[in-house]
Amino acid sequence: MPNVTYIALIPLLPLAAFLILGIFGRKYFKNTSGIIATALLLISTLLAVYTAYGYFFEYGKVDGIYQKLIPLKYTWLQFSEGVSIDMGIIIDPISVMMLVVVTFISLMVHIYSLGYMKGDDRFPTYYAFLGLFTFSMLGLIISSNIFQIYIFWELVGVSSFLLIGYYYDKPSAVAACKKAFIVTRFADVGFLIGILILSFYSNTLDFNKLIERLTTPESNELKNAVAASFLGISALTWGLVLVFIGGAGKSAMFPLHIWLPDAMEGPTPVSALIHAATMVVAGVFLVARLFPVFSISSPNALSLVGYVGAISALIAAVIACTQTDIKRVLAYSTMSQIGYMMFALGVSKYGGEDGLGYTASMFHLFTHAIFKALLFLGAGAVIHYIHSNEMKDMGGLRKYLPITHITFLIACLAISGVPPFAGFFSKEEILLAAYQNNKTIYWVALITSGLTSFYMFRLYFSIFWGRTRPSSFKRDCDEVKGEGGFVMMLPLVLLAFGAATAGFIPFGHFISSDRITLENKFHLMFSISPVALGLTGIIIAMWMYKKENNKPEKFAAMSSGLYKAAYHKFYIDEIYIFITQKIIFNLIARPTAWFDKNIVDGMINATGEGTKEISEKIKTFQSGKIQQYAICFLVGLISLALLFIYVWK
Amino acid sequence: MIETLTLMKPELIITFIIFLLLFIKIGKGVKSETMLLLIQVLLLLNFITGFIFNSEGNLFDGMYQTTAMMALQKNILSLGIYLISLLFASWFKKSEHMLEFFILMLSALLGMFFLISSGNLLMFFLALELATIPVAAMANFDLDKKVSSEAAMKMILSSAFSSGILLFGISLIYGATGTISFTELPLYLDGSPLQILAFLFLFTAFAFKLSIVPFHLWTADVYEGSPIAVTSFLSVISKGAVTFIFISTLYKVFQPINEVWYNMIMILSIASMVIGNLFALRQQNIKRFIAFSSIAQVGFILVGISSNSAQGISSVVYFILIYIFSNLAAFGVASAISSQTGKENINDYKGLYQTNPFLSLVLVLALFSLAGIPPTAGFFGKLFLLTAGASKGSYLFITIAALNMIISLYYYLRIVRAVFMEKNEQPIEKIEIDLSAKFALTICAAGIVLIGLLSWTYDYIQSLS
């Protein structure tokens, strides 16, 4: 194996961008910061591609198995014998794949932002935050230690927080960033406790050792972890479920998804990068990272992953059909697609053909990153042009934004699973895996797939077809640059190219559950039904939205209950607000504060007041009358005498 | 004869000074400034000679005894008297009867010296009376003030009453054992009820002088009504002397019945601390305030006494030494303020730091020392008392004592708060302090800071006990 420590540079270059721009940006790089950050990231991207090439084609494969290489490892914090946080780099198929995805999408977003964010007075800060995010995300990917992944997990959380709240004078953005942070934080506690449990039983934090110890059936660690139980569930399952909760929070799985739609308050490129392509799939990545433990040692936990994924996919798809804010539609679509990836993992088994779900999930992650980033960037171009997120302000834009229109269409086709676009291949694999292992999930997935194409084309037709609405963009009609110029169109075109062709990559060659090459099998017969369903969705959407008409309203009125519920996102936000406001605030925090102020502090004060009170009460003893003094004297004497002569001898 | 002279050196010197002052009084009037200076010099000399030519031994068949420890105790009192003569100089100068005052005070001091050296109950009684009666007269020194005469009346009547009780006790002791000599008494003490009763009578007389609850009621009134010089004499010198004799009587004479007095002291100590503190909480007059706080301090002294060990003696003597500095500093400041403005109320002290930083700092230092806050000496004094007391191993007792420190801190901080923090429309104006008073205050402040930090002071006392 060659010396590959240069991989450390991949995350460190964006970090350098963050530090340079964060500290000096405002003063010295007011206008050039975008270029600097992009340049640094470009180097990272090239390094990542180089690494991928080297790993997959040169040194990664030994004896037909892709190796898990650890080119770099430092002990960062030693907890106890054997248990320590090591800062290391792990190189294996999924991390290399993710390196490429993250650097590439990030680079696209960097370039795109050069146009999109131009003229913003916090331009350097924006790029600094992007740098921080990219650093954290890359660090997360290459983590060799479960605690290391947690550290970067938190860091991506905070970068996401900073970027969502980028437009800090908008109260809705502030609320959204708080919500995102707190919800994911809540999930992270689950992750943390999961880490505690896993590390306790495996007595290590290192991924390799941990996986090895918890998957070898004869190891003591595994036996103990399975033997110990709490509420009838084994400690190992608890640990994995809790880790999964962390992943679910970050990946916006039901019911922890509520932050994702709100997170769209951030700048659109940020949504493309963080809340569509990279960070939100961290949960999937985490489950994939621990996949051997899930599938070999705790199938129960894995099936939970599957069901949660399926439910999220369906719910999100339903909600997406009713939303009118284009970014929110995309957000729900993201959630739905991540649900796909999750349940693909959930239905997978370890090793060989049975591990198809794993490969499919990673494949979908890969393709989704490309086409979803494309969708967001396209949406960004639209928003940039029209200064609104609402569908009702849009229509007929294909004449004004031709490139955007084409790329957007490609992305829509890709996500709907129309061959030969990228989404078709990955989705087909997922459905196949689900069909083989869990029929319930398969049907859910199939329905979702139909819904997906419906809402995507609903979006597409509403934006680019129908009547133009002069009121909304009259002022922009004569704007010359229109689509935002080269820097904004270049990423769109590149991504569209990816969305169209990425499906032909033989993914199973590179990534599989046991890291042994999996032969690609294409089931033409099997893919008929999903494709047909997808096309039906498209046709319905065309019928309803291509021309201005009242069919949508009618349809909505027809299924009023379901529509209303979906429109209000099934009232999940309201439930959360009820729990936080009513229960946590009013039933816990307020009484606690009251208790502290009145009971605990009151007791302390009462001690003081009581002392003063007694002091006031007994003052009459000091009456000023000398004869009473003498009486006291004598009484004192006599009582002492009685006490010591008769009582206390 | 020579032996008598050297053994009784402190008493003889004081007697000499008294007579000298008497003759001066008889002769032609001397300017009071010169007179005061002379007295100050004499008292300083008295203090200095206290360190030299000390010898140990008995006189008059053991009626009079002296040891190095006693010499030290007397010297501590001499120091106190010297400081008093410096501190209240401006008050002395104003008074027409300064000489009489000193004659009375020195007579009382003479009584205390004999008290410390007394070797039998007769000597003890005589000395105690000598130490008490002049003070009553001194208490009346502000002849025109109603409170002054009321204080003197309360003092003389209650002390006469307590002498009656004391004498009754002594008569019972005599009846029960047939001896009044301190050296012989322990041989006859067996803890029979009559003896305990007799001891109690004697004990209450001590308790009265030390103002231990519930025999303390006269204290506040007398302290408040008397001139500040007298109050400070009472609270510092007189209390110190009685404490010294009290501890040596308990440890030497009543050692056979130590079980009895240990419990008694424990109860009374807790009572004194609690009651003293509770009353001190709401006092407004600074003298009355210090009176109650000194009751609480006596409670602490009792903690040290309860240890019944050499450490007990040394920690008590050490504490008294510190107490003299701290209390005199506080009284000195109070007197400087009251002699110029007539203000004795704590509320009047608001904003004092802005106008009189020196006085404020000394006052606060003294209060911290009284409260037992490091690095002042009071901290060490109190801590050693508690440590000595803790050697008996009664956690409850020590805990109560320690918790009482908090209450006492509260009221000491009241003054600190007034001095530093609170606003006042009419703060006390800048006060001209007499040079000698300033000198004495500086000595006090230095003592407060240094006695604790310089550990040899304690070790010296320890080596004597």
Next chain:
Amino acid sequence: MQPGLYHILFISTVLFFIGVFGFFTRRNLVTMLMSIELILNSVNLNFITFNKYVWPNKLDGLFFTIFVIAIAAAEAAVAIAIIINLYRTHQSIDVENAEEMKF
């Protein structure tokens, strides 16, 4: 019947408590002083009796008595002086008029 130890002790004790009672109840300062004298006299009686009946060889009691008488006189002198001064300031020697300082 010769009066024995206990008779005299009884008398002295009675005397003591009469003195104490007087001190507690009389309003006139001089009368209070007189009550104290009663107490002291009971003590004297005690000393003499103990000396005579119990410890005839130890004369401490006798001497003590003499000194007590002397001290009592001194005390009375100072007390009277103070009472006189009190009268000057208060225009009364009633103890109830001298209770200005309290609490």
Next chain:
Amino acid sequence: MNITLLILLPLLTAIVILLMQNATQVKWVSMMGATLQFVLAFVLLFSFYKERQLGNTSQMLFELKYNWFPSWNISFHFGVDGISVAMIMLTAFVVIAGVLVSWNVTKMTKEFYFLLILLSMGAYGFFISLDLFILFFFLEIAVIPKYLLIGIWGSGKKEYSANKLALMLMGGSALVLVGLLGVYFSASIHSFDLITLSLLHIPIQTQLICFPLLFVGFGVFTALFPFHTWVPDGHSSAPTAGSMFLAGISMKLGGYGCLRVATYIMPEGAKEYASIIILLSVIAILYGAFATMMQKDLKYINAYSSVSHCGFVILGIGMLTKTSIIGSVMQMVSHGLMTALFFAVIGMIYERTHTRQVSEMGGLLKRMPFISTVLFIVGLCSLGLPGLSGFIAEMTIFMGSWQHPDTFRRVATILACLSIVVTAVYILRAVTKISMGPLKDEFKNLTDATWNEKLAALILIAGILAIGVAPFWFNDLVSPGAEIIMQKISPITIGIK
């Protein structure tokens, strides 16, 4: 090196301050003193490392012993191990920052700085003492300056708060005193010497009485529930530097005492009362966190969050594993730096906006980017963001706590973990409300931090980052000290792997 310098230097500075004529001189003298302290702390750190590298493995380094009160067996016995060095570093950081942020104090400047420096002397003395009497002496020395700082330079109901603080802390030290006396007389040799006492076996009956006395006594200093009520009032009334010292240094005296005195010399007592300690600390953690949610005043927010954070210190000690003890030392240092910084920022904001009510602020990021950034950093540190010190400390405590297999401690750990969500809630609510959102009109003309404020903030941030980014050096520093404490505990602790 001679570690008495750590006491003498502040003492000297204090004396020189008294001799100065005007405020400017006073400020520069204190600044110089604080800088020297800072340098001295680093010298200590490096010579400590050097000594350790040279193979000096004795428990305490740079030991010094002068007899003081020989008849009581009291001596000036000084020495440091890694834990003390860490605390000394913390003190030095907070002192210099405290001096810097008080640059604008105009009322009685000389006294103000005098007290600040005196306070630092108390803290240094406390941390290097190996004689319990001296330790107690320095513990008490540090109380009254706080009282005066709050009472004279404070705001709001300052007298009440100052009184409450002084009385409660004195109450704590009274309990400590009784406990110390109990320990002193328990053994055949009457000694206050920590090392001597740690070698003796203190009878179990004595431990059962004295351990709670000492622990609760020190606990009052470190806001042990339910004796924490001085914290909110005291902190909120204190002047900026006062709050910084109070939360940054003074509360750590308690934690250090709990660890070094109570737990170290009475391990059996610690074991016996461990579950109560854990219970109280978990209550403090959650209760402090929830109470913080309802606070509206910034200083109250930080004060209550200090209660919660100091709960972690106690939790780490109560768990009695090496990792948790290291974590609790880390938490002390981390919280010290963080909360000092937080108070510094609050002070800066208050000086400009003249309000501490969160609801009255908004959008300050626009006018005060530096201050707001610092506010963000400190907030993130408080809620345990990796890369900043709070995370390291909390995680170490969690990992250490989790080493116990019994359900009670498990549940306690999980509850403690949950508090980090609550922390996130209140921190974000406050921080976002203050610095984000639309800028209010009355704040249009505010200015950003001045040089001294920037310097103070940067120094503290440097400390936070030094631990947060590279915790290994800190771990190496503290770990041998914790090891020695654990050696006393582990023979009697069963059931820990």
